[in-house]
Amino acid sequence: MQNRLFAGLGGVSLLFTFSFFFPWLGVIPLVSFVTLLGLIAIDLLLLYRIQNGIFARRHSPDRLSNGDDNDFGIHTENFYPFSIHVGIIDEIPFQFQQRNIWFDVKLKPREIKVISYQLRPVKRGEYDFGRILLYVRSPIGLISRRYQFDDSEILPVYPSFLQMRRYELMAISNRLSETGIKKLRRLGHSMEFEHIRTYVSGDDQRSVNWKATARKGDLMINSYTDEKSQHVYCIVDKSRSMKMPFEGLSLLDYAINASLVLSNIALIKEDKAGLITISEKIGAIVPADRRPAQLNKILEVLYREKTRYLEINMELLYSTVRTTAKQRSLLLFFTNFESLSAMERQLPFLKRIAKFHLLFVIFFENTELQKLKEEPARNIEEIYIQTIAAKFAHEKKQIVKELARHGIQTILSTPQQLTVNTINKYLELKARQSF
Template identity: 25%
Template sequence: MNKSLKNLWGRFLFRDKGILPTSRLVLLLSILSMTFILLSLFVNVSWPIIFLLNVFFILFSLVDLVFIPNKKALSMTRIIPIEMERGISYHVNIVVENPTEYDMRVEIKDGIPQSFSRPFPITGMVEKNTKKQFTYHTTAPVRGEYLVSHLYLRYQSRIGLWQKQMNFAKKDTIKVIPDMTETKQYLENAQKFLIHEGVTIRKQKSGVGEFSKIRSYGVGDDPRKINWRQTAKLQEVMTNEYEPEHGKYITILIDCGRMMGAELKKGNRLERSLEAAMTVAAAALQKGDYVAVLAFSKKVKAYIPPAKGLPHLQTILKTIYNIQVDAAESNYAEVFQYLQLVQKKRSLILLFSDVKTFLHEESALIYLKRVRQRHLFFMIGVEDEILKKRAGAPVTSLEETMIKGVAQQQLLTKKREKAKWEKQGLLMMEAREERLATTAVSHYIDTMNRGLL
């Protein structure tokens, strides 16, 4: 009995196959019943007769089912991207083929995951002997690999009294990867991407290293490096760009511990760190440097050995796109020990983590001192905007004063701890979540320009 009820409930939830009455049939049956009930007030009509008349009407409506197409006569296909970036809207096409001699009104649902945006049902008319394409837009907010296995269809009979419901097995695997918008912006126009708050530009210093290319002049460029010949030819101010020596090693560490699950305006700390890490990797690979990536929490979750060239960016993406936040605390000591084993050449170590948590890891300082002897170290995290806002907020009550005092105390403690670590040559920085990628790339470029590696 429970199984039967479950199957029946599944049909009404658009998850199973079956035949259902339409709103038109229910309306006509209601009007017929009300007419007979009102008529019984003036004419002597017994209830059994009213019941039989309703039964005859329902049986007569079943004739409409004769003209409804069966599943073998119909076909559905789905056209969906195999890769989707987190938080970006994509369009999905569903094609319904109607080879019958009757027009068909349909309702469609796709079996995409519940976490995706689901603008269903999609309704429309498919004319006889034609194919029709239906389009909807969906957004995936959570990274990972998803299997979409079914398409669901409801279509009405010729008169519209009944509708048939069925599902089509159409399997597609979708990979939801980090948002690559910032990475694409950098690859398209590095100079424009590195404009910091509209004023300061963190970029490659011109005149240092060997000549690379001629590009458009940007705010902050050295006027002495303007290429006047190309400027006159193109009627646009152009400047020479010089680049430092290539072939350096960049090691990106991504913390996946518990504190990286803290929610931000757009995603959480891990999501923002992944997006920033991919942008730094793209910047380094484009400049001919070697990039290695290591993701960790309590243990090492993934490691991509160093390689150069933009194709390596796809290797990194395929390896780390599905890493998630762990409930455990991060084990920095173990990851630095592992790093000493796998990274023998001098490199810039860029750690994406929670600065506040890292500052209390006294055991990590011992291993970091060893790492610092061979490598450059730089840590970057997402700024706690709520704490900063509370520390600077005006107060009007005793409770607000206490909250502000605690916030200021936490900021002062963090500042003292950072100063202690920076004395050991271990640089740390926090940035607003929307500026995390820009700040990280700026530090990488500044390090390369100064020849610190």
């Protein structure tokens, strides 16, 4: 039933009502009613005389990327010999918590149209997509005919492979600096000469090959190979401290996305990438390797990981690192500390790990506390809240200093900048040959 039909019925009702008070209206109300019934009959005939007047199909990727905008489309095709208006509902999974996936489309006879939209998942797992519902109206527009297409499918949501591909392309084309990743100055040229190539923005100007530049008429530089086959392990804490959400994603998901991107960059740089996940018990271990299937192995492991509700077992982590990483490796430990006392409980084991490996402890700034600090206080209660927020923010900086005092390097990052800051640190160490 459409608004036009309600308006028509309301108008006819008013005419019949007024005819009691104004006899001069005569048969006008009856004629109007018969005309309305005739239009309804014509509308029904137009819409239902063709069994399958429209077709729809959902275009979706094979898998979704967590935390990213994923592209979807609804393919529609009009088989009616006249123009139609179509209202489209796509039954998207409940995890998105959206009830506004409604599209109004006008289709000419035999016209094909694709409606594009995007969905951003914030949890890994399986997402169940349902039917596509279409409500078709003819040019008369009094009633609508419902079509439904059972286009049900279950799509897995993996860690952010779209982000991984974006950084991969930039790493290959030497354009990482365009996304905020620093181009780091190399300390000398102790590496092996590889080839001469064209200069691109961000290259070290000291590497310019002036003889080749004179011959080619374009700026050319010497390219050197980095030291290869170093071991890089991402250690992901999946205990309750990583459950905290920021912009829909949990800290664990931010750490997982950063781990996937970093593992891919490490493999591109011909290092060996590995993975360890842990809470009160060991979750998964992927020994460092650089075989072609290594990235898919890491991706599948990260897809299944979930936060747990107990504290991390640091003694178990220490023994696992000692048995898994047989040679000196770069360990990037993604965790979170909300207080100095929480860090001090883990400090003895971090110090022991740092004796054998280059350890980086990566934890998170609380951006919500930062917002509280910046808001103007209007009463005593808000002053008290701001004071507590400032105290917690200061403790984060104290944690950095305390870890540095014991020779443990740190990365304190906002969740949104975690991937960029982690890659920056890896490229810096790679440039300095520091591990």
